[in-house]
Amino acid sequence: MMEMRKPIPVGEAVARVTNEARRLDxxxxxxxxxxxxxxxxxxxxxxxxxxFDRSPYDGYAIRAEDSAGASGGERAVFRVVDHIGAGAVSSKTLGQGEAVRIMTGAQLPAGADAVVMLEQTQEAETVSAGERGSKAGESAVPNAFTIRKAFSPGENISFRGEDMRxxxxxxxxxxxxxxxxxxxxxxxxxxxxxxxxRPIVGILSTGTELLEAGAALEPGKIRNSNGPMIAAQLRRMGVPSRMYDAAVDRLEDMLDTVRRALSECDCLITTGGVSVGDYDLLPAVYERLGADVLFNKVAMRPGSVTTVAVLEGRFLFGLSGNPSACYTGFELFARPALLKMMGAERLYPLRTKARLEEDFAKANPFARFIRAVYDGRSVRPAGFNKSNAVSSIGRGNALIVLPGGTRGFAAGDIVDVLLPGMEEGSAVWEL
Amino acid sequence: MMEMRKPIPVGEAVARVTNEARRLDxxxxxxxxxxxxxxxxxxxxxxxxxxFDRSPYDGYAIRAEDSAGASGGERAVFRVVDHIGAGAVSSKTLGQGEAVRIMTGAQLPAGADAVVMLEQTQEAETVSAGERGSKAGESAVPNAFTIRKAFSPGENISFRGEDMRxxxxxxxxxxxxxxxxxxxxxxxxxxxxxxxxRPIVGILSTGTELLEAGAALEPGKIRNSNGPMIAAQLRRMGVPSRMYDAAVDRLEDMLDTVRRALSECDCLITTGGVSVGDYDLLPAVYERLGADVLFNKVAMRPGSVTTVAVLEGRFLFGLSGNPSACYTGFELFARPALLKMMGAERLYPLRTKARLEEDFAKANPFARFIRAVYDGRSVRPAGFNKSNAVSSIGRGNALIVLPGGTRGFAAGDIVDVLLPGMEEGSAVWEL
The missing domain is CATH 3.90.105.10 (Molybdopterin biosynthesis moea protein, domain 2)
Structure with a gap:
């Protein structure tokens, strides 16, 4: 066991984890x-x-040359020789003074090299829709129209390949x-x-104080909220999970369960048991497994005891049992690693800046992550801010990050904010 | 048919829609x-x-009165009478000078009213872990310890109900x-x-130019991308969908399909066919159904022809066939309505502000929504910016909003940005 733990910066811890992630199939x-x-x-x-070259408007396809010299006094006249909707292709090739009525998205007819918008035309002669036997919803199309300006070749055309080649x-x-x-x-x-x-992720919640979600409360005990929460954090990123159970106070039983989980999953997330407390078994588990411990102390609050180990290419994420620390540890370390395993480009939570709405007086010897409510401009702590507070986890949509070595922040200060609820994050780690 | 369409402001259109949404079961x-x-x-x-009152640290539960007067020169001595982990409850009641070794999260023993952190103690006498027959992972616990300061009643205790009552x-x-x-x-x-x-949502893509996704390309035609896109937008919000097909140029067939969809779904989203073009059947469909058209013109680009109608409490969202307009119309109108149907509190896309990275020279007679890439601080158009461009839809994670009546924006300007990819949006519409 490593009793003297040396904290490493959060960014270094994140890098150690993502560097170990191996690409899945x-x-x-x-x-x-x-x-x-x-x-x-x-x-x-x-x-x-x-x-294909297409019309971006409802209007008429013409030959630009036929509009040369047109003006308000001397309008150019066009005869409508065909009428096509989007998806249809005219069989006509435009001759001199001819036009094809064309709808948005329709392919330009042969010979046409400009489109006149409907509102740029003046009807010259019409037959009614009824006489033409039009379909329902169709309106009257004139036989001829005039325009009062000259068009250049290519005017009002969406060219083939202009969006993508x-x-x-x-x-x-x-x-x-x-x-x-x-x-x-x-x-x-x-x-x-x-x-x-998608990786298959095992979840094992440890802690002698834990009851399962459905159980009645007992003296000294709490229900396991970290396991279901991590399952939901995985679900948010589309990753399936399996729940494991182990007798939480017996090292051999814990070892068996961890070995089984590692044989069935691509990685295992445990909660609790990573401190140096008298009942924290995980350090001994890593040692007995011969896992490579990437770090077991991070310069962050909450969750400084967060431990990540690797065994035969499989991750063991040892998250803190404190709900806020557990939540944060997942988003900072497990999520990027799982995304990297999937070959994702954007591994890290999106970071923005926002105005702090309240004073935050505590000193921050380590980087501090605070569950927070972000409204697009300002941000405030989500409530009772202790690492063992569950209520703030349910209320927040963001994490305030206060850098280590700072002395406290005042309302109005601009602070870093992480947005774990964004569909896709950032390609760079910036803290 | 309403040929003279009067555009209404986006905010008014959004309000008309959400006002009509009826709560589901x-x-x-x-x-x-x-x-x-x-x-x-x-x-x-x-x-x-x-x-229950619990310890926030690994340490010792004591009676504060027994520490009165303690100092560096005159350390108070405590005898360890029990040793409990989280989840365990000591059967002991503390007497004078007695302490219980206690782990983070454990219930305070009877008689105790303060917790001394491990690092605040000095061992007075020990027995080894081996002699005590400890469990694996347990470290040696001394029989006695001393402290150099007085503790007040309540010091280092997480009180019952302090997080939630x-x-x-x-x-x-x-x-x-x-x-x-x-x-x-x-x-x-x-x-x-x-x-x-969750509402059941039907999707019906209309347009004579549409091929289904698997089909080979044909002259003048494009594949239907709006239908699968909307299905994914629905999936992003956890809402299931059903795809419908109709012969797109026959009003009666379209009517039959829309009627069937409305009998099977809580709302129907159509794409295309809402303009005043010769082949746009939706206006006639609304008229024949006797649906209440909430609006059929919105002062926005793209998607000004977006139409929303209501029939017997069911929504008909008539989104534009242009992919960008279709995407935006869904996020602005359909998503809030569907969320309101589910009783959600936060209906609208989260809005933030960001620095524009590029000039945007076009004038904005109507409010303009531009698919964009947002990195947490600045924002830029996602590419080729026409409403019929598909490429920008695949590249962006945000929408820039430029207010109507503005003349163009320059790099460095601060602009409004909507984040449709955020898990939960805003309770207020702010544009």
Whole structure:
């Protein structure tokens, strides 16, 4: 056991963890189930987008040359020779003075090189919709129209490939598949996608004081809230979990359970038992397993006893049993490691800055993480701020970070804020 | 058909929609599946937390009076009469000069009213762990110790109820169940929770140009990307969806499909067909259904043709067929309405401010929403910025909002930014 623990800075601890993360395999996922997964391969444009020159407006496709010299006094006249909606392709090739009525998104007819917006035209002669036998919802289309200005070739055209070029890398591997990504995948005809496999994560809550969630309260005991909370933190990132149980005061039993979990999971998250208290078994577990302890003391509050070890490429996250420390330890260390295992590009919680709404008088010998409520501009502690407070965990949506070596902060100070609730985080660790 | 459409401000459109949202029923959800749901009832503390006076440190429980007058020269001596871990309760009642070795989280023994931290003590006499037959992981506990300062009654104690009081409302109904909420629910022994039912949402993509995702590209056509995107936007908020198909150019067929969808779903989201173009059938559909059109023109770009109608308490969201407009219309109108149906308190996208990284020269006659990349401090357009651009949807994590009636923005300007990727949004609409 390492009794004399030397605290390392949070950033160094994060780096030690992510450096050890090994990439998992990939698998094929149907597009409908792809939201929240990580792209295993870059998304390459399978064709130009748009894949043809098209009209960005409802209007008329014309030959620009036929509008030369048009003015308010001498309007150019066009004869409408066809009428197409989006998705239709005109069989006509425009001749002199001819136009095709065209809808937003429709392919430009042959010969056309400009689009006149509907509101730029004046009807010259009409037949009624009824006489033309139009479909329901269709309005009258004139046989001819005039315009009062000259158009240049290319005016009002969305050109083939102007959004994306065939072969272009649109998103790198490691991108989170969010709803916009799904739209891109659909655009290129992918009904399935190669995504990183999700790690299987075991959860083992230790502590002689723990009752399971459904149990009646007993003197001296509390219910296990860390296990369900971590399962939800994993679920938030789309990662499945398995719950393990062990007799919490017997080292051999704990060892058996940890060994079994490591044979069934890609990593194991334990809560509690990492201090140097008389009943903290985890240090002995790491020693008996021969696991490589990356660190067992971090210069942070709460959660300074957070320990991370590695055994045969599998992580053992030893989070503190204090709920706030446990929550923070997961977001700072476990989440980035799991994302790295999935090949993600953005491993770290998004960081912003906000105005502190209240004084925070305590000194911060270590970096301090405070559960907080962030409204987009200012931030305040989520309540009763002790590391064993559960209430503040339920109220907050952010973490205030106060750097170590500072003496206290006053209302109005600008402080760092982490947003663990953002769908996708940051590619860089900035604290 | 309403040919002369009068644009209304975005905020008014949002208010018209949320005002129409009717609350859905609630249902019982197992705690393991509760993440992402909305609390249907307030979360009330079922008991005090902590539920007993406890030690926040590893150390010794003492009677403060026995430390009176202690100093460096005249240290007070204590005899250790018991040794308890968290979860254990000592059967001893402290007598004069007696102490109980106590671990973090353990209940204070009878008679004790202060806790001395381990590092504040000096061993007076010891027996080795081996002789005491200790469990693995346990370290030696001395028989006696001394301290050099007087303790006041209550010093270093976490008092019963100091975090939460029995009967106190901890979270209001309408709160999102995030991982911290799960911890709270577990603390109070809830293995299941009353959550709002999730609406069933139908999706119908219209447009004569649309191919399904798996189809080979054809001249003049594009694949349907809006349908899968909206399904993913719904999935992001934990709401299931059903896809519908209709012959997109036949009013009667469209009507049949919309009627069927409304009988099977709580609301229907259509994409495309809401303009005044020759092939836009939705205005006729609303008219034939006798639906109450809340608005059919919003002073925003893209998506000014966004239409929302209500029929017998069910929403018809008519989103624009342009991907960016469709994405934005969902987040601005459909998401708040669906959240309101679930009784949620925080309906609107979280808004923050950030420094614009690039000039944006266009004038903004209407409020403009621009897909953007936000890094916690500054923000930039996500790319090729046209409402029919798909690429920018895949690249962004935020929306820049430029108010209507402005003339263009320069790099360095502070602009409004919406964060649709935040787990929980804002209770107020602020634009």
């Amino acid at each position: 990939e698998e094929t996922v149907p597009l409908e189930a792809a939201y929240g997964r990580i792209l295993a391969r870059p998304l390459i444009a399978a064709h130009d987008v748009p894949s 065939e072969g272009e890398e649109i998103l790198p591997a490691g991108s989170l598949i969010h709803p916009g990504t799904v739209a891109l995948l659909a655009t290129f005809g992918h009904t399935e996608v190669q995504a990183a496999k | 609630e249902e019982t959800v197992p705690l393991e599946a509760a993440y992402g749901r909305i609390l249907a009832r307030p979360l009330i503390a079922a008991h005090d937390v902590p539920s 029995e009967g106190e409302e901890i979270l209001p109904a309408g709160s999102l169940i995030h991982p911290g909420t799960v911890a709270l629910l577990a603390t109070f022994g809830h293995t299941e929770v009353q959550a709002a039912k």
